[in-house]
Amino acid sequence: MIRFLAFVYALTIPWLIQSQTSYLLEAEAFLDPGGWSVDPQFVQQMGSPYLMAHGMGRPVQDARTEFKVDQHGSYHVWVRTKDWAPGPWESPGRFIIYIDSIEHLVTPVPEWNWVYLDQYELAEGLVSISLRDVTGFNARCDAIYLSTDSVTPPIDYDALQVWRQAKHREPLAPEVEKTYDLVITGGGIAGCAAAIAAAEQGLEVALIHDRPVLGGNASSEIRVHTLGIYGKFERILRKIDTEHYPNGSAEAIRDQEKRDSNMHQYANLDIFLNWRAYDAVSKDSIIQYVDARHTSSGERIRFKSNLFLDSTGDGWIGYWAGAEYSYGRESVYKYGEKWPEWGELWSPEVGDNLVMGSSILWQTTLLDSATSFTEVPWAMDVARDHMATAGEWYWEFSRSDMHQIRDGEEIRDHLLRAIFGSFYNAKQDTSHSNYALEWVSYLLGKRESRRLMGDHIFTFNDVTELRKFKDSVVMEIREVDVHFQKQLDDEKQPDFLSTALFYKTSKYYIPYRSLYSRNIKNLFMAGRNFSCSHVGLGGPRVMRTTGQMGAAVGYAASLCKRFDVFPRAIYHSYLDQYMSLIEERQWLRP
Amino acid sequence: MAKTLTTILSLLFIWTTSNKPIHEPHFLESPIPWDRIDTAEYISSFPSTTTESDFALYILKDQKGEPLFFYSALTTPVCIDNICKPVDIEIYWDLVGQYIGLAIDPEKPLTKYDHEVWVEEDYEKLHALLQNKHSILNRKSLDNLYDLQANREDTIRFNGQEVDAITGATKKEIKAHIIDGALYSCYAVWQIAHGPVRDSIRSFIDSTFDQIQWLKFLYSENREYQYKGLQNLSDTALHDHAARIIEVLPQSKPVARTYALKKLPIPFWQNAAFVQGVYSNMGVYDVFSNTILINKLSIAEPIGLLETSKHISHLTKNQLTKYLSFIRPEMPHYEPIVGNLKDAFSTSNYRYKYLLESFMD
Ligand SMILES: Cc1cc2nc3c(=O)[nH]c(=O)nc-3n(C[C@H](O)[C@H](O)[C@H](O)COP(=O)(O)OP(=O)(O)OC[C@H]3O[C@@H](n4cnc5c(N)ncnc54)[C@H](O)[C@@H]3O)c2cc1C
Numbered sequence: 004m005i006r007f008l009a010f011v012y013a014l015t016i017p018w019l020i021q022s023q024t025s026y027l028l029e030a031e032a033f034l035d036p037g038g039w040s041v042d043p044q045f046v047q048q049m050g051s052p053y054l055m056a057h058g059m060g061r062p063v064q065d066a067r068t069e070f071k072v073d074q075h076g077s078y079h080v081w082v083r084t085k086d087w088a089p090g091p092w093e094s095p096g097r098f099i100i101y102i103d104s105i106e107h108l109v110t111p112v113p114e115w116n117w118v119y120l121d122q123y124e125l126a127e128g129l130v131s132i133s134l135r136d137v138t139g140f141n142a143r144c145d146a147i148y149l150s151t152d153s154v155t156p157p158i159d160y161d162a163l164q165v166w167r168q169a170k171h172r173e174p175l176a177p178e179v180e181k182t183y184d185l186v187i188t189g190g191g192i193a194g195c196a197a198a199i200a201a202a203e204q205g206l207e208v209a210l211i212h213d214r215p216v217l218g219g220n221a222s223s224e225i226r227v228h229t230l231g232i233y234g235k236f237e238r239i240l241r242k243i244d245t246e247h248y249p250n251g252s253a254e255a256i257r258d259q260e261k262r263d264s265n266m267h268q269y270a271n272l273d274i275f276l277n278w279r280a281y282d283a284v285s286k287d288s289i290i291q292y293v294d295a296r297h298t299s300s301g302e303r304i305r306f307k308s309n310l311f312l313d314s315t316g317d318g319w320i321g322y323w324a325g326a327e328y329s330y331g332r333e334s335v336y337k338y339g340e341k342w343p344e345w346g347e348l349w350s351p352e353v354g355d356n357l358v359m360g361s362s363i364l365w366q367t368t369l370l371d372s373a374t375s376f377t378e379v380p381w382a383m384d385v386a387r388d389h390m391a392t393a394g395e396w397y398w399e400f401s402r403s404d405m406h407q408i409r410d411g412e413e414i415r416d417h418l419l420r421a422i423f424g425s426f427y428n429a430k431q432d433t434s435h436s437n438y439a440l441e442w443v444s445y446l447l448g449k450r451e452s453r454r455l456m457g458d459h460i461f462t463f464n465d466v467t468e469l470r471k472f473k474d475s476v477v478m479e480i481r482e483v484d485v486h487f488q489k490q491l492d493d494e495k496q497p498d499f500l501s502t503a504l505f506y507k508t509s510k511y512y513i514p515y516r517s518l519y520s521r522n523i524k525n526l527f528m529a530g531r532n533f534s535c536s537h538v539g540l541g542g543p544r545v546m547r548t549t550g551q552m553g554a555a556v557g558y559a560a561s562l563c564k565r566f567d568v569f570p571r572a573i574y575h576s577y578l579d580q581y582m583s584l585i586e587e588r589q590w591l592r593p
Numbered sequence: 594m595a596k597t598l599t600t601i602l603s604l605l606f607i608w609t610t611s612n613k614p615i616h617e618p619h620f621l622e623s624p625i626p627w628d629r630i631d632t633a634e635y636i637s638s639f640p641s642t643t644t645e646s647d648f649a650l651y652i653l654k655d656q657k658g659e660p661l662f663f664y665s666a667l668t669t670p671v672c673i674d675n676i677c678k679p680v681d682i683e684i685y686w687d688l689v690g691q692y693i694g695l696a697i698d699p700e701k702p703l704t705k706y707d708h709e710v711w712v713e714e715d716y717e718k719l720h721a722l723l724q725n726k727h728s729i730l731n732r733k734s735l736d737n738l739y740d741l742q743a744n745r746e747d748t749i750r751f752n753g754q755e756v757d758a759i760t761g762a763t764k765k766e767i768k769a770h771i772i773d774g775a776l777y778s779c780y781a782v783w784q785i786a787h788g789p790v791r792d793s794i795r796s797f798i799d800s801t802f803d804q805i806q807w808l809k810f811l812y813s814e815n816r817e818y819q820y821k822g823l824q825n826l827s828d829t830a831l832h833d834h835a836a837r838i839i840e841v842l843p844q845s846k847p848v849a850r851t852y853a854l855k856k857l858p859i860p861f862w863q864n865a866a867f868v869q870g871v872y873s874n875m876g877v878y879d880v881f882s883n884t885i886l887i888n889k890l891s892i893a894e895p896i897g898l899l900e901t902s903k904h905i906s907h908l909t910k911n912q913l914t915k916y917l918s919f920i921r922p923e924m925p926h927y928e929p930i931v932g933n934l935k936d937a938f939s940t941s942n943y944r945y946k947y948l949l950e951s952f953m954d
């Protein structure tokens with residue numbers, strides 16, 4: 004309770020630190036974000052969470068904050084923003100900023116950049132700042148900088164980070180430290196399952212998750228339904244999975260409530276919502292700690308533990324800690340994952356960095372009367388003449404010149420343009436007059452990025468040969484499906500649609516050895532960043548399967564603690580105990 | 594036993610029908626006229642996922658012995674879940690195993706569940722269905738499809754909204770492509786046309802076609818054949834036919850083009866004429882291929898840098914960024930390259946022209 008109050012208190016103070024002549028206001032820390040959303044997805048690429056006006060074409064409510072000017076003066080003002088759809092049209096990212104009553108239209112420039120507004124006289128005392136959305140189409144504001152000095156703040160990522168830290172007078176390391184038996188980063192289905200299994204076994208567990216709700220792609224914010232079987236973990240997975248509603252359906256909200264309430268049943272599980280890990284440091288191949296930052300308040304915590312789980316989907320913890328990982332499609336010769344029927348589309352002769360793409364799900368609603376949808380000229384070079392009144396999983400974008408993490412924001416924005424443009428096209432047909440956009444996610448639903456390498460690399464051959472392992476902890480019967488962009492097979496198709504190739508299979512198994520890092524001694528992984536090849540990921544990336552991985556890791560972690568060993572030793576020295584534990588735990592009453 | 598019988602019957606069928614199929618196909622997606630077929634040679638029998646017996650597979654050739662098509666007549670009943678039904682239909686595949694057409698014995702038209710005879714529109718639907726190699730029929734069991742078809746009139750609604758979801762898409766596809774009252778035949782024929790026969794064709798051509806045949810493929814106008822040629826020709830042969838590769842690339846599907854560009858060995862990129870030929874077509878290539886070409890600039894003859902500068906407005910942000918990282922004042926063609934960059938900056942609506950600003954002084 005005390006912690007909760009302290010937290011609320013922290014949130015009510017804008018994250019603002021002032022020096023004598025300058026003030027740096029972080030937009031995500033505004034007192035009242037109004038209708039603007041805090042978007043922390045691309046912190047590692049552009050430097051900070053930011054506020055975004057995701058109004059699906061209707062301007063959102065103003066965001067507002069206040070700060071105290073200590074010294075009267077003439078202040079230069081910059082806004083850090085981005086034109087997310089640059090081109091020969093009025094930017095959809097325009098917005099108005101009010102500094103007290105002074106109004107200024109912000110016209111963003113391509114790429115994240117400081118836009119200079121003007122010089123303003125500010126008297127001592129409280130100054131209010133608000134952001135007014137103009138277009139309803141994803142204007143964004145990262146920070147506002149006011150200074151009596153006319154030097155533009157840095158643009159380059161590294162310089163900006165250093166500058167920011169100096170402006171906020173942050174010490175190098177977080178001042179708050181917390182120690183747990185297991186630190187889990189990423190609260191998708193994999194991370195949640197691991198948290199439950201470990202907490203049930205009595206471990207002190209931290210679950211760090213950068214969103215306000217748990218579930219990752221299965222959450223009410225992304226709305227993908229969970230597929231796959233329960234394997235040996237039905238009892239746990241039923242607490243966090245979903246019904247089989249259409250992807251994008253609002254029914255996800257009901258399953259979210261179930262998941263949230265089940266996840267909060269454990270006194271020894273601390274869930275850190277809206278905390279994003281930003282670093283992990285290892286020494287002698289052992290992770291010492293993970294550092295995380297609150298996505299609005301900017302507070303930081305250092306999480307220490309003997310055991311860490313990376314269930315971020317993107318392999319962030321492993322990446323920072325120096326774990327070996329893969330990205331892209333291997334050559335078909337590397338593991339021999341050929342499927343002659345589909346050749347290059349399945350596994351290419353020469354490897355490349357084309358992976359399965361990310362998606363934005365969206366829904367429309369049918370109103371009783373006609374409604375219009377504004378022109379979106381900045382979307383049309385993506386949508387072209389494609390018409391649509393709803394999305395599905397095959398609204399997917401991947402390109403060989405783009406990286407699913409590094410270029411995440413551009414991928415998300417490309418999909419937004421595809422959606423708004425295709426919906427605009429559909430609205431030109433009178434049969435769609437009553438359709439209105441009901442929900443468009445702004446979170447990228449990802450399928451594939453970094454895959455951390457374990458002692459076993461799970462490949463397609465483990466499926467085709469139905470290999471059984473003495474450490475088989477995960478099992479699945481769902482088809483292996485690998486996606487490719489439709490344009491590869493037919494250039495006339497839009498670039499944001501994909502096709503899935505399905506390989507039917509009997510039950511196959513994933514060994515425990517695919518769930519811990521081969522070079523970082525105390526790192527587990529579960530979820531789509533587990534140890535597998537590109538084609539190997541085709542089957543087990545679905546969320547009951549990734550949930551099985553998580554639960555298997557949770558139990559393994561409990562034995563690591565009991566025997567005071569690292570994950571590999573469970574396979575080599577305690578496998579019988581481990582397999583029996585999984586067996587025993589599956590039948591307990593929920 | 595069943596296999597031997599099929600084989601004998603099939604051979605008999607061919608001999609008694611003057612060595613070639615007798616029914617003119619209803620559809621044949623090929624520039625080659627049907628009457629060029631002179632002989633049918635039995636190759637093998639292929640198992641079907643939907644029948645107990647095997648079907649005979651033939652290769653059809655012209656008078657000169659040139660292979661034209663693969664062919665099979667489904668003469669035995671097809672059975673799914675122990676229900677058997679005759680589906681008298683003859684199927685044609687091209688030389689890389691893609692379904693291209695069908696023929697029907699006018700005496701034995703296909704019939705529907707209620708014994709009604711198929712009409713022309715039904716055959717057209719079937720032909721279109723068979724051309725879709727990613728059909729939903731690939732994944733669904735027949736039971737599943739019956740369920741979906743039974744509800745096909747339901748509007749797919751979810752909370753009052755129409756949903757283009759997988760179930761919705763499935764039903765839509767089924768409604769659009771499956772002949773009413775003939776789900777069973779559609780399903781069976783699709784499974785046969787896209788089933789193990791494709792492996793039989795693949796293993797036949799891989800084991801019997803030689804470099805001469807692959808070369809013919811490369812020079813063919815059929816882009817699937819060109820792709821197969823590119824996959825099977827030796828490096829020496831590819832090298833000797835570099836000019837043809839330059840011609841083929843703009844016509845290729847992106848998957849074939851990217852395959853070729855990734856695979857061509859280093860000497861191709863050190864051949865200035867080849868580099869110029871290939872890069873000069875960047876304006877018509879797909880984005881995946883252009884990424885490979887941009888990456889290859891590090892090993893390609895410098896003429897590639899100059900050719901690329903003529904297609905700046907086709908480049909994506911990452912491609913352009915990478916391209917610009919190669920540009921150095923001391924390199925060949927620097928002046929004309931910068932000239933082209935300036936043109937792109939000043940004349941086009943190119944989204945990423947802001948990245949060119951540093952070249953404008
Ligand atoms: C459109 C689409 C349709 C799909 N269809 C299906 C389907 O029908 N059924 C199915 O089961 N699967 C489906 N999948 C696949 C499945 O959703 C993914 O593979 C899923 O991501 C696997 O879950 P996960 O727990 O590994 O990762 P995620 O669900 O991505 O969860 C990881 C979480 O970690 C958080 N995170 C990341 N980095 C950090 C950090 N540094 N600090 C704190 N938190 C962090 C992220 O916000 C995220 O929520 C689909 C995927 C997409 C995109």
